[in-house]
Amino acid sequence: MSKFAWVTLTTNDTYSLGALVLAHSLKRAKTAHQLAVLVTPNVSQAMRDRLKEVYNVVQEVNVLDSQDAANLALLSRPELGVTFTKLHCWRLVQFEKCVFLDADTLVLQNCDELFEREELSAAPDVSWPDCFNSGVFVFKPSVDTFAQITEFAVKNGSFDGGDQGLLNQFFADWSTADIKKHLPFVYNVTAYASYCYLPAFKQFRDKIKILHFAGKLKPWLIQFNSETKVASVSSEYAHAQDLIQLWWNIFCENVIQSLSTEMAGLAGALSQLRIGQQRTPEQEAYENQMRRQCWESGQIDYSGADSFENIWKKISQTLERKTEKESEETVVYF
Amino acid sequence: MSKFAWVTLTTNDTYSLGALVLAHSLKRAKTAHQLAVLVTPNVSQAMRDRLKEVYNVVQEVNVLDSQDAANLALLSRPELGVTFTKLHCWRLVQFEKCVFLDADTLVLQNCDELFEREELSAAPDVSWPDCFNSGVFVFKPSVDTFAQITEFAVKNGSFDGGDQGLLNQFFADWSTADIKKHLPFVYNVTAYASYCYLPAFKQFRDKIKILHFAGKLKPWLIQFNSETKVASVSSEYAHAQDLIQLWWNIFCENVIQSLSTEMAGLAGALSQLRIGQQRTPEQEAYENQMRRQCWESGQIDYSGADSFENIWKKISQTLERKTEKESEETVVYF
Numbered sequence: 001m002s003k004f005a006w007v008t009l010t011t012n013d014t015y016s017l018g019a020l021v022l023a024h025s026l027k028r029a030k031t032a033h034q035l036a037v038l039v040t041p042n043v044s045q046a047m048r049d050r051l052k053e054v055y056n057v058v059q060e061v062n063v064l065d066s067q068d069a070a071n072l073a074l075l076s077r078p079e080l081g082v083t084f085t086k087l088h089c090w091r092l093v094q095f096e097k098c099v100f101l102d103a104d105t106l107v108l109q110n111c112d113e114l115f116e117r118e119e120l121s122a123a124p125d126v127s128w129p130d131c132f133n134s135g136v137f138v139f140k141p142s143v144d145t146f147a148q149i150t151e152f153a154v155k156n157g158s159f160d161g162g163d164q165g166l167l168n169q170f171f172a173d174w175s176t177a178d179i180k181k182h183l184p185f186v187y188n189v190t191a192y193a194s195y196c197y198l199p200a201f202k203q204f205r206d207k208i209k210i211l212h213f214a215g216k217l218k219p220w221l222i223q224f225n226s227e228t229k230v231a232s233v234s235s236e237y238a239h240a241q242d243l244i245q246l247w248w249n250i251f252c253e254n255v256i257q258s259l260s261t262e263m264a265g266l267a268g269a270l271s272q273l274r275i276g277q278q279r280t281p282e283q284e285a286y287e288n289q290m291r292r293q294c295w296e297s298g299q300i301d302y303s304g305a306d307s308f309e310n311i312w313k314k315i316s317q318t319l320e321r322k323t324e325k326e327s328e329e330t331v332v333y334f
Numbered sequence: 335m336s337k338f339a340w341v342t343l344t345t346n347d348t349y350s351l352g353a354l355v356l357a358h359s360l361k362r363a364k365t366a367h368q369l370a371v372l373v374t375p376n377v378s379q380a381m382r383d384r385l386k387e388v389y390n391v392v393q394e395v396n397v398l399d400s401q402d403a404a405n406l407a408l409l410s411r412p413e414l415g416v417t418f419t420k421l422h423c424w425r426l427v428q429f430e431k432c433v434f435l436d437a438d439t440l441v442l443q444n445c446d447e448l449f450e451r452e453e454l455s456a457a458p459d460v461s462w463p464d465c466f467n468s469g470v471f472v473f474k475p476s477v478d479t480f481a482q483i484t485e486f487a488v489k490n491g492s493f494d495g496g497d498q499g500l501l502n503q504f505f506a507d508w509s510t511a512d513i514k515k516h517l518p519f520v521y522n523v524t525a526y527a528s529y530c531y532l533p534a535f536k537q538f539r540d541k542i543k544i545l546h547f548a549g550k551l552k553p554w555l556i557q558f559n560s561e562t563k564v565a566s567v568s569s570e571y572a573h574a575q576d577l578i579q580l581w582w583n584i585f586c587e588n589v590i591q592s593l594s595t596e597m598a599g600l601a602g603a604l605s606q607l608r609i610g611q612q613r614t615p616e617q618e619a620y621e622n623q624m625r626r627q628c629w630e631s632g633q634i635d636y637s638g639a640d641s642f643e644n645i646w647k648k649i650s651q652t653l654e655r656k657t658e659k660e661s662e663e664t665v666v667y668f
Contacts, residue, residue, distance in 0.1 A: 124463040127531030128538070130519040160533035179513040185464040196527075197461030199494035204462070 003096040004115045005034040005057070007089045008103045012040070013047045014265035017220045017255065018103035021247055023054035024254040025107040032112055034095070038088055046262035053258065061088040084153060086163045090139065090146035102135040104213040106247055111187065111209045114138055119145075120171040121181040123188035125164070130175040134164040135212045136188040190214050191243045198239070211243055219247035220266055226273040226287060252276075337430040338449045339368040339391070341423045342437045346374070347381045348599035351554045351589065352437035355581055357388035358588040359441040366446055368429070372422055380596035387592065395422040418487060420497045424473065424480035436469040438547040440581055445521065445543045448472055453479075454505040455515040457522035459498070464509040468498040469546045470522040524548050525577045532573070545577055553581035554600055560607040560621060586610075 006026055010016040019037050026035060036057035039048060051058045089100050099114050101107070114121075119140040122132035139145075149170050158166035168174065174181060186207045192215055213219050222231045222244050231248045233241050252275050259271035274283065340360055344350040353371050360369060370391035373382060385392050423434050433448050435441070448455075453474040456466035473479075483504050492500035502508065508515060520541045526549055547553050551571065556578050558565045565582045567575050586609050593605035608617065 124458055125531065125534075126460050126463060127527065128519060128534035129458040129460060129463040130538070131531075131534055159537040160531070165533060165537075175516075175518065176513060179510060179516070182509075182513070182516075184509065185462060193461065193530075197459065197465070197494070199499060200459075200462035200465055203493040203499075204464070 002033040004112075005036045005092065005095040005098045006031065007036045007038070007092060007095075007098045007100045008105075009038040009061075009086055009089070009100075010040070010043055010051075010103050011085065012042055012265060013044050013263045013267040014220065015103050016043055016047045016051060016263075017251070017267055017270070018105075018218065019051060020054065020255045020258070021219075021250045022101060022103055022105060022107065023051075024250050027054070028250070029107050029110040031107075031110060033115065036092055036095070036098070038085070040085060042264075044262065044264050046260055047264075047267060050258045057092070057094075059088075059092065061085055084150070084163055084166065086134070087146060087149055087153075087166075090141050090149065091143060092141045093143060095141055097138065097140050100134075100137050100139060101210070102212065102214075104218055105135060105188070106211045106213070106219075106243075106250075107209065108211060108246070109209045114183070114187065117183070118181065120167070120174060121183050122174065123183040123185050126190050126193045131164065131168045132171075132174050132182075133188050133190075133212070133214070134162075134167050135214060136183065136210055137167070138183075186210070188212050191240045192217065192237060201239075211246070213244075213247070219244050220251075220270075222248075224248055224273075224287075226275050226283070227277065227279045229276060336367040338446075339370045339426065339429040339432045340365065341370045341372065341426060341432045341434045343372040343395075343420055343423070343434075344374070344377055344385075344437050345419065346376055346599060347378050347597045347601040348554065349437055350377055350381045350385065350597075351585070351601055351604070352439075352552065353385060354388065354589045354592070355553075355584045356435060356437055356439060356441065357385075358584050361388070362584070363441050363444040365441075365444060367449065370426055370429070370432070372419070374419060376598075378596065378598050380594055381598075381601060384592045391426070391428075393422075393426065395419055418484070418497055418500065420468070421480060421483055421487075421500075424475050424483065425477060427475045427477060429475055431472065431474050434468075434471050434473060435544070436546065436548075438552055439469060439522070440545045440547070440553075440577075440584075441543065442545060442580070443543045448517070448521065451517065452515065454501070454508060455517050456508065457517040457519050460524050460527045465498065465502045466505075466508050466516075467522050467524075467546070467548070468496075468501050469548060470517065470544055471501070472517075520544070522546050525574050526551065526571060535573075545580070547578075547581070553578050554585075554604075556582075558582055558607075558621075560609050560617070561611065561613045563610060 008019050008022055010019045016039075023035050023037075034056040035054065036059060037051050037055045038059050038061045039051065041060065041062050043051075048058055086100070089098065092098060097115050097119075099111075115138070117138045120132075120137055122134065122137040125131045125133040149166070152170050153166050156166075156169060158164075159169060186204060187210050189208045189211055191211050191213050217237065219231070222233055224231045229248065229252050231241070231244045233244060237244075256270065256273060256275055259267055261268050261271055263271065272286070279287070342353050342356055344353045350373075357369050357371075368390040369388065370393060371385050371389045372393050372395045373385065375394065375396050377385075382392055420434070423432065426432060431449050431453075433445075449472070451472040454466075454471055456468065456471040459465045459467040483500070486504050487500050490500075490503060492498075493503060520538060521544050523542050523545055525545050525547050553565070556565045556567055563582065563586050565575070565578045567578060571578075590604065590607060590609055593601050595602050595605055597605065606620070613621070
């Protein structure tokens with residue numbers, strides 16, 4: 001079995017949709033290596049069970065549970081705890097080398113050659129290209145490195161308050177030391193920013209290996225028509241429509257079947273979509289409402305869980321009422 | 335005298351405002367090296383005279399005039415002629431090494447260490463960081479290189495239709511070959527894009543050496559209050575206000591005095607500003623109109639020349655009429 005692994009992280013059921021699609025994109029690209037996902041406590045058991053079907057390792061990360069020195073140090077600055085969850089990837093010492101991929105990335109072509117690179121290899125961040133983007137990076141698991149980074153974090157904080165700032169401060173010579181540690185941009189193409197230089201995007205489009213839906217607008221938050229299977233984006237993001245559609249294609253072919261109403265957030269809600277089937281008025285109203293909720297929740301965090309459950313309750317009640325009344329046409333407006 | 339030179343290019347009187355401010359920014363940063371500017375035929379004689387006061391070399395570039403093989407080759411594809419004017423910098427063989435700076439850049443700190451770098455050194459483009467941005471680059475003048483690039487251009491064109499695409503195709507190994515040829519981003523910071531990753535901008539703000547006002551909104555097109563000497567930008571660009579103000583500070587202190595109505599475009603128009611003086615209603619109306627024109631012309635090219643002349647004609651007529659009528663308060667609305 002490979003000593004190399006792709007590693008991602010998910011912090012709730014909605015974000016796990018990304019992790020599921022990402023895993024399938026890696027399998028479609030015929031990776032020879034293992035898949036590992038870090039999950040925080042609030043990822044539901046139902047979702048963990050589905051993640052286990054595609055990930056070799058589903059590892060819970062709970063800052064409060066682990067008692068080693070590095071973690072205790074982190075606990076002295078609790079505000080860093082959540083943001084730095086990603087750092088726990090360095091503790092996957094059962095693997096010799098890993099590539100971290102954010103759950104909002106999508107692998108378009110086999111990238112197994114990334115494991116030939118050394119720690120820390122990453123692609124430039126489009127906003128400040130002397131920093132690397134921490135959505136895709138090659139690293140070598142090591143408890144020592146984990147301890148060093150957390151110690152560094154406690155001492156220095158992070159200039160952006162997140163893992164990207166911290167990792168750039170820790171691996172400070174990335175921008176000047178070794179060109180081999182500069183991953184080509186095609187390994188971490190920011191889906192929404194790419195249009196800024198459309199000729200380059202067109203020139204290198206076929207070479208893109210990993211797409212990164214960085215920013216607030218995650219693919220799972222995009223309006224999606226379950227009947228036509230087409231994702232439709234606002235004109236502002238029109239250039240990225242075909243990229244977003246790639247995500248939804250994998251979602252429809254490989255992921256939706258494994259979702260259930262036991263899952264929280266958008267995962268539970270999307271489990272109710274009837275892909276490729278003519279939509280009932282209820283279904284249509286449901287999808288429209290879901291989309292509105294998505295856009296709203298996309299602005300904040302994933303607090304939409306409850307409201308989706310409420311929506312689903314309403315839907316269920318309506319459908320039950322409909323079954324009782326049989327032939328009556330009931331259109332639901334929320 | 336130094337064998338090294340900073341080189342820029344200007345294609346009309348309006349754009350020459352940038353070249354003048356750039357030259358003064360280099361002098362303020364106490365560069366030890368020479369300054370050279372390439373001018374195309376439509377830069378007025380009045381403007382060339384002013385450029386000569388701050389540039390050691392003012393070199394006309396006229397594709398139609400030069401008869402060497404490389405140029406004749408370029409002539410076979412006239413559509414490339416204008417875009418590739420910048421390539422003529424390689425013909426400045428009186429210098430051993432040069433740094434090209436677009437006229438919409440501004441030097442904030444001494445950067446003479448750039449001449450220690452080899453051809454072709456440049457900073458990553460924020461939109462596609464495997465490409466370098468051709469607004470700032472280190473090169474070695476050579477008629478051979480000039481011939482090779484133009485030959486390459488005729489054969490391959492440019493993927494973006496401009497010099498940046500061409501130069502990236504020609505110096506194709508920039509992204510993978512030598513980290514020393516990756517200039518740190520602080521040598522070419524895109525003023526308007528920097529806010530995308532504000533924490534990084536704040537972290538590295540004091541290290542910025544060269545600002546680049548890439549895009550349509552050039553500093554000289556920004557609303558500027560001649561009385562308060564403050565440039566005011568729309569909320570969309572608010573984060574860049576202090577950067578734009580730096581440009582206008584140099585404009586007020588070093589440039590405006592040298593402008594005259596013999597100049598075309600915005601240069602002629604701005605020569606009429608009375609810096610730091612209370613504005614008459616005419617002056618205010620004039621500046622407001624100028625700003626509107628600027629915004630409009632900012633969307634297209636520099637075709638605003640005529641209209642500025644017309645505005646100025648109107649202003650002059652109004653002022654003359656005012657002088658005749660003496661104490662009458664005349665507010666001009668265009």
